[in-house]
Structure formats: structure tokens, C-alpha cells
Amino acid sequence: MSRKKVCVVITARASYSRFRSALTAINEHSDLDLFLVVSSSALLNKFGSAAEVIESDGFTIGAKVYNALESGNNLIGQAKTTGLGIIELSNVFNNEKPDYVVTIADRYETMATAIAASYMNIPLIHIQGGEVTGNIDEKVRHSITKLADLHLVSTELAKERVLKLGEQADRVCITGCPSIDIADEVNESESIQKSFDIYKKYGGVGSSPDYSEGYLVVMQHSVASEYEQSQQHIEETLQAISTIGMPTFWFWPNMDVGTDGISKGIRIERELNELENIHFFKNMEPVDFLVLLKNSKCIVGNSSVGIRECSFLGVPTVNIGSRQGGRERGPNVMDVDYVHQEIEEAIYKQLEHGPYSTSTLYGEGNAGVKIADVIAQIDLTTTKKLSY
Numbered sequence: 001m002s003r004k005k006v007c008v009v010i011t012a013r014a015s016y017s018r019f020r021s022a023l024t025a026i027n028e029h030s031d032l033d034l035f036l037v038v039s040s041s042a043l044l045n046k047f048g049s050a051a052e053v054i055e056s057d058g059f060t061i062g063a064k065v066y067n068a069l070e071s072g073n074n075l076i077g078q079a080k081t082t083g084l085g086i087i088e089l090s091n092v093f094n095n096e097k098p099d100y101v102v103t104i105a106d107r108y109e110t111m112a113t114a115i116a117a118s119y120m121n122i123p124l125i126h127i128q129g130g131e132v133t134g135n136i137d138e139k140v141r142h143s144i145t146k147l148a149d150l151h152l153v154s155t156e157l158a159k160e161r162v163l164k165l166g167e168q169a170d171r172v173c174i175t176g177c178p179s180i181d182i183a184d185e186v187n188e189s190e191s192i193q194k195s196f197d198i199y200k201k202y203g204g205v206g207s208s209p210d211y212s213e214g215y216l217v218v219m220q221h222s223v224a225s226e227y228e229q230s231q232q233h234i235e236e237t238l239q240a241i242s243t244i245g246m247p248t249f250w251f252w253p254n255m256d257v258g259t260d261g262i263s264k265g266i267r268i269e270r271e272l273n274e275l276e277n278i279h280f281f282k283n284m285e286p287v288d289f290l291v292l293l294k295n296s297k298c299i300v301g302n303s304s305v306g307i308r309e310c311s312f313l314g315v316p317t318v319n320i321g322s323r324q325g326g327r328e329r330g331p332n333v334m335d336v337d338y339v340h341q342e343i344e345e346a347i348y349k350q351l352e353h354g355p356y357s358t359s360t361l362y363g364e365g366n367a368g369v370k371i372a373d374v375i376a377q378i379d380l381t382t383t384k385k386l387s388y
Helices: 013-028 050-056 076-096 110-119 137-147 156-164 179-188 198-202 224-244 259-272 286-294 309-313 340-353 367-377
Strands: 004-010 032-039 061-065 100-104 124-127 150-153 172-174 216-219 248-251 278-281 298-301 317-320 333-336
Touching (some): 004 013, 004 076, 013 050, 013 124, 032 076, 050 061, 100 110, 110 137, 179 309, 198 286, 224 298, 286 309, 298 340
Parallel strands (some): 004 032, 100 124, 124 150, 150 172, 216 248, 317 333
16 A cells, blocks of 8 residues: 555644644654645734744645735634635645645635645545534534545544534544543653643743742633734723732734734733733744643633633633534533623632543544544545535
8 A cells, every 4th residue: 555645634733632643743754744834824923823833843845835814803814814725735735746635624714725636636535524613613613524535533422423514424533632542641641731831932022920820721712703902802801801810821812813903902001001910922832822721710801712622721710702602522621701790700710629530522532543544544535426
């Protein structure tokens, strides 16, 4: 059996964190050759330059695709970024001629990968299909499901949804989420949990509060359908975090429409108030980030990490707004609206509760190897029909 050339496209910092263990498994598999493409916000320093983290982890980047047009508070940037991605990725696929192309999850940039591969008759493998959320991600995810030829999903319910979309049962496999593999590594190793000094290693900006007695983590992104309210939304969260007063590590938002509103709200608050309890970061290495979460008292915002990885780590989560609406949840999640009083109340309740038991809803820590094995064993074509 000849080795298969697998082209994986990473478009954002979250995509890399989600797929790191699977990249390792593909890279080490005797029947697979990994060709890694990094594009969009994963190449931009403003969003933490995931490309640098990828290379520091020992992966070779075969191609870099510079297609990101920052949306700011303008919807056109998302559409143009996707269009440029189709043009540039089609050149990469034409030059490299991979056997398979892998696209991850549901960010709008991933549509470019799916369209380019599909139009070039390259079998498309989709990771994390069949889930339900709010935002433009919902449309993107299910559109890619219809373009994809193999679906590697995280949960039983996700598989059921993909089948209801008309996909063939022998092309839908439950592997779990590869980000849980890193969470499992963090859970199992005490040495990993104490492996770095956050200020020394990652710098960041803002005050440097003493977090030895506990801290919060905030990750809040804009919602495309609500982008005009993004500044107002972040102001509610800022007020809640300032009122509670606990040391807080706050991560900069993704490259989405409405990000400028979030950034403006944060900068205004920093100018008017000293924010002595908050320190800001762009990005971290995946293991370090999960160590930070594991040792936190609570994560606040609307990132899927609070629902996915934190369910496994048992980290209390306060999920704000509609971005994750409909995603399967473990018992660690408490949902609130963009109202600072609700956010404060939920944080206090989660602090009182403390850590939760591990949930294996999104996997048990072996998804990367499962993904590589399925890709190596299956023979894909681009011919498909609806199957009900």
C-alpha cells in the first residue's frame, strides 16, 4: 500500500490547538505523509502568530498562505478573506497534489479549504462536523459537511446529525476531539502543571497581579450576527470582572468581524481605569494554555474551550451570550446573557462550587491516533450521493 499524502490546513490559533495531537499522529504514521499549510490569522502576530508555536513544536510548515483581510467592524473582510483563500490554496493543492485535504471545525476561513479541495477533486476530510452553535460558524460547519467525503466527529450526537444531513454511514466515524488529548496529558502529569512562569514566558501587557491564591481566565470573541454590539458586550464583561476583582488573565479575541469593537472597549476601559487585576495575552502554546485553564478557578466568555476542553479538565465555565448556543455541554457550564450582574452572579456560583468531575463527552484522550488510523485505512473518492 502506497503512502498517502495528507494536506492539513491550519487557519487560526484554535485550529492548531484543536488538531495538534492528530498532526503528531499523522506525522508519525508509517502510511501517511503530512503536508502542513498555515494560513489566515494563524500567520499574524496580532493574533498570537500560531505559526511560530507550530514550528517551535517541531512541525515543518510546507506552505504559508497570506490571505487574511481583517474584518474589524466590516463584514466584507470575512468574504474577501475566504475568496483569497480559495485562490491561494488552489495553487498549493495544484502544486503538491495531496491525496487528501483536512479541514478543521467551523471558522469562516475553513470554507476556502473545503471549496478549493472539492472543486479540484481532492477528497476532503472534515474534523468536528455535526455540532450545533450560534454565529456564522453554524452555516460554515454544515456546508463543509456537504462538501466533505469523510467526517471525523467528536460525539455520538454529532454523528447522528451528520447522518441526518444525508451522509453515508460508512463515512462518519466518532474519534473524539483531539484537543482532549492535550487535556488528558495535562491532567495526568503533575510536572506539566507546574512547568512555566506565565509573566516570564509570555510577557503580555497590563498589571501583573499575584495569582497564587487563584485567578480567572477570560476569552470572549465577537459574534458575526451581533457584531455591532460587540463593544457593548465586552463592556458588560469588563464591569463584572472589575467588580469581582480577582486576578484575571484575559486573551485577545479572534480575527472576526466585531473584533475592533471588543478591542476598543478594552482599550477605553484601560485608559479610564487601571485594571489592576487584569493581564492581557495574545496566545500561548497549547499545553501551557491548558495548564493555565486547569489551575484557574473559572473561565469566563464565549470560547468553545470552556465547553470542550474545560469539561474534561473540570474547570467551572461561565458562558456568555449566543456564540456557543446549542453546543453539547458537560455539567461545568453555566450560561448567562450579556449582563454584568448575571455574569457576576454566575462567577460567584462557580467559585463556590469549585472543580467539577471529568466529563468524557468530547473524548477520552486518544483522538489523534484514531484520526490518523482512520485516514490511513480508508480509501476515499469524491463521488457521493445523499443517503437517507
